[in-house]
Amino acid sequence: MKKNTVLSVRGLCKSYNGVEVLKNISVDFHEGATTTIIGPSGSGKSTFIRCLNRLETPDKGQIIFNNSNAGANEGANILDPAFNPTDVQKQISMVFQQFNLFANKTVLENCTIGQTAVLGLEKSKAEKIAFSNLKKVGMEQFANKLPYTLSGGQKQRAAIARSLSMNPKVILFDEPTSALDPQMVAEVLDIMKKLANEGLTMIVVTHEMQFAKEVSENVIFLESGSIVDSGNPKHIFENSKNASTTKFLQKTRSTL
């Protein structure tokens, strides 16, 4: 059975000061699937993933967002100048390398503010949803703590709960474990695996190859702003004929 396409990217280009960072990228993301994006540093992974929820504005191309409950926005090109970025941002949320928890809000408030302010939910309802998500990431006992009191792993788990609380169509992860001490990486990856198994649509930029291998439906290898290789984990990690891919994987073998 062919899965529904949530995001369909066509001919995406982006340059900074005349330097092309993304070169004509086209790819589809499927509902309920986890896609990982790997590639060397500076290859454009962050730029690309940030285009998907309009934190960056590409220069050229299309991103069609198919959302069954988006009503009028069904199948809209989110790069259309008339398209208000907040319409896609409230449905595609993001987990950042540096966590970016709201420093002035408690963990619980971090998880409710988007629901109340953006989705217009009642505070009590929002808190119920927030608590169930905090439970899911094992952070319910920290609900009333301010971010500065938490460890890195705890912050990232809270940030994941914040994203989940928006009940988004897609969650984007930009190197969610890169800023963590090694002993905290596992606690975050375990939660992400759990989410992947639950059928959440995730697009993950990562350097954790083992994780990519385990959870991905599709792996994209990005180099110098182009997708040079893509396919299922078996194709990428075991059978790749692409010289760049094998060279990159050789270098990162240590993490496998």
Next chain:
Amino acid sequence: MKNAKLFFSFIGLVVSLLVFSGFTTAQAAPLKSGNVQNEAQNGVQNENQFIVGMECNYEPFNWQSGIETPSAVKIGSAGYCDGYDVQIAKLIAADLHKELVIKKIEWDGLQPALQSGVIDAIIAGMTDTPERENGIDFTTPYYSSDMVMIVKANSPQENFTTIEQFSKSRVIGQKNTIYDEVIDQIKGVKHITPKDTYPLLVYSLQNDDADGITAELPVAKGIVESNPDLKIVSFEKGKGFDADTSVSIGLKKGTRGTQFFADVQNALNNIPQDKREQLMLNAVNKNSTEESSNKPPDNFFASALWILQNNWSLFLYGTEITILLAILGTVFGFLIGLALGLGNAAKIKPHNSILKKSLKYIMHGAIKAYVFVFRGTPMMIQAIFMFYILRPVIHWEPLTAGIVVISINTGAYMSEIIRSGIQSVDIGQTEAAQSLGMTSNQQLYHIILPQAIRNSFPSIGNQFVVNIKDSCVLNVIGVIELYFQSTSISGSIMLFAQTFLITCIIYLVLTFLAQFLLNTIEKKISLDGKAFSAMEYSA
């Protein structure tokens, strides 16, 4: 949660402080200054009052003191006023069957006050001149005297008898008065830049910045009485100044011929010449006996203490006004700064309509201009400019004008503080808020501003400390704050350093307390449990 509560309780504290101080002064001001301020707003409408304007700083015609005496008249917040003018005013008010109200007004403000109906009459040792006749209707003189020169004892000028002899001397007079103008009658004189009050003139003389001060004989007597190091030079007949040195009561232009003018003139006529001379003598002597019966100790610190004891209510009122100006100026300035900071933060977005884009463009330009002008000019100049340019339109009181000026001035600084506060918030906070779908207004309100205000709290608080000190420049438009009161006090007792020692200490206590309060609040609202780095005492 805990910190959020603290933050709001801080806001609550500020608001209640504001409301409290606002209420107490709103009530205290009319209470303390009696009918003066009410009258000022209504113009002369109360038929039962005779409102007289004078400087209260021109002995022996009029002076100010903190001490109540049988002859003195209360001038509201500023203490008591006494002198020859006050006694004349009393007699005239009694004759008119009206209640006497005295309003302390700067020399330059007397005629505007008369014209706008704030006062009924000027009885301020003012001489009737043709120029003044253009704006004021004068009665016949109520006192005539010789014009003399005050010089230092044992100086070459001590034995002069004609004005010509002063041709190589440095002579100074009171600004905007006939006493300044007449100096040019001395050929070859070194005409020193005039000063506002006699205490300042005396100070120049004693400081050897001048060799002589022009003055009315009774004024000179008053000054020499309290300054034994000075002497009076009287001139031979025909060798003195060519000037009419009689003083008259000034009434509003156009009242000559009215019943009111006739009543005042009649009341004046009822005071016989010998009574007038007796009153003048009393005024000169009263002043000196008043001081000799209650003379400051010789010791510097003891005399400072003596000044405080005798004038504490004047200091207190000035301090209250200074605190009020600092609090209101900072709070309103903060609100203005917040509005401007938000205006600045409203970025022009590609999906905005043309109208919205151009409105934002104009707004950004206007904010830039506002900040440019108000940060680029001294607050003193802003105060003078705004007070006088708007006075004909809104007839405002100096205190109201002062609050407006300090708020607008602070607003310009606050808008920059808020702007850099917003910039100081990590970009990741904005991105996270964006990635939840928040609009830019929601990002600002929920995430950015609360952090920006916390981050810039030390600068915001510092602005409060600055305002405690800088509010003193508002004395130029007649706001009766701490510096203004100190000038009045030092002027009436001629002890500058001692008076201003007390003023210094009051300012220091205020800034210290403010800084202490700010540090406490900072510790409570900081997001990482520590106080901010800029914690050092920065007053």
